[in-house]
Amino acid sequence: MTIARRVRPALIVAAVTAIVVAWAAAPTGGGRAGLKPVLIAAAVCAMFTVARQLAGPPRAARRESGYVGPGAGMAGRAWASIRALPWPQGLTVAALGLEALHSSRPWHTAVLAVVLLGFLLAVHLAETAASPSVLRPQLPLLATGLGLAALSAGAAMLPALGAGSGSGLIAVIAAIAAVVAGALALPL
């Protein structure tokens, strides 16, 4: 793969990654305790996500024979292990954690949903070397999902109905949705 073909998608991923981290962390002063380590984790995940895109697919060793020093061998194995880790998923969790460490701000969270989806799709397009047109069949579902996210953000901005009753309902709905999400993933 030529450098230009690898760098362009990696630059797009890097830009979206930076937006994800910046949006989830802002404002850094307004968060609860524990914001800093989560921010560091998010930055590390972002760095390795971009590095993996820049490195391209794994390659065979150049030398077929000859002694490889313990340092070089260990470095090679360490890089192979590092690149095998799910860094985009790590960044997703870290960004959600950063958002949760801030006080409730529903519209900010809804925008984060858009940015995170954009990030996951950008990584997918970069890894498959596909054009954005492959996402056309998914546009109606994406639009519906984002509409639901906006609705939930709007609902969260309404004054609470009563102490305990609303939050309990959310917990039940979320638990059911979690089971559904798990079930959707299982057949694959």
Added chain:
Amino acid sequence: MLTAGPQRTVPVRWRLSGLARGLVTLALGALVLAVITRRAEFAGIAAPALLLLTPRHASRPAAVGVTLTAVAGQVTETEQSTVLAKISGHGDATLQVRLHPAAWIAAGNAALGNDGWYRLPFRAERWGLRAVGMLEVVLHDRWGLAEGRVIIELPPVTCLPLPARLESLVVLSKLPVRLGEHAARATGEGVEFAGVREFVPGDRQRRINWPATTRRGTLQLNTFAAERAQVTVILMDVSTDVGTVGTSTSDLAVRATAGIAAAYLAARDRVGLISFGRQLRWITPSPGRRQADRIMTMITVDYGDGEPLAAVTRLPSAALPPGALIVVVSPLLSLRLVEALRELRERGFATIVLDVLCTQPEIRTGWIGSRDRAMAGLARRLWRMEQDAIRFSLRELGIPVTTWDGHSSLDEPFAPYSRRVMVNRG
């Protein structure tokens, strides 16, 4: 050698794609946070991810058909070649075809042609029987949620060494009586003017030299040099391999051997090869294109079929014909070979050594003391002196030793011996 094979069916292993894993993480993470923090907006984050994960009908073939072929079965170092691959039976799944190159193979980008064949360019960067690598086909379903993977090992390709350039040949003074292209000292039926002699009955009248006849008053005749073929035997020493891989002594030896063989065969000489490697193998001298193929195959691939190295002093006369020029391509690190060269010289063979040792032991830098470094420097100096002594002793015996750096043309090291004929006892 790659050949156009029949279509084979390869099973596809399907799993969640990176996008699906990311969406599952996003949905579950958001829902867990919604429960823990009791904030409804997090449940909203999960909504688009869940909708995108909704399973829909998508064709996921259990197997695909793969047909492979190659543009060329043999390649030369740094020459570009192409593997062609055709994938069938993948339905509406999108394809991503990649070549994971093996060692010393540089792979280019796969491109889909109008004929439906994927072209995977590659370049072998070092001679030998090379594994090309693995062909990876990644399939994505229409929704990008499932990823199928097929991996096929490509057959090896024979990579011939890039021959070193050689234009001016070393020619012996006495050549065997075989029709060839080198002008010999003896007179014959060639085209190169040799001299004038007195006409004797039976001579061809068209060769009478009339100006000389007028001057001397008797019939004078033009004579021409005979054209003979030379027998050249190349002794390729690859028993030791030192230096950086790619420009090591073995690399230089095979490239020089390929160049020398090609140059002498182009001059219609008879060329033989003795390979002094893991074992002793040889090809008896012969002219022609087929001999060139035989020599290149022996240089490139070592099948391990041969005699023990000690047999180098007992080679049959078919392998080492009397009157042959022996070109030894060696780093002169094998004392057994050096002894064999001395013996060959004593038997009257005209021998010339092309020294391909262009490296020396490295002195480790870093965590060693100054005393150790001084000792290492001394050891290297002794090694260098020993090498000089070996070369000096060969020169004293009348075996010219000339050095090739691997970059320049072979004409440079052979220049002192190719300008005039090399005298042999014959």
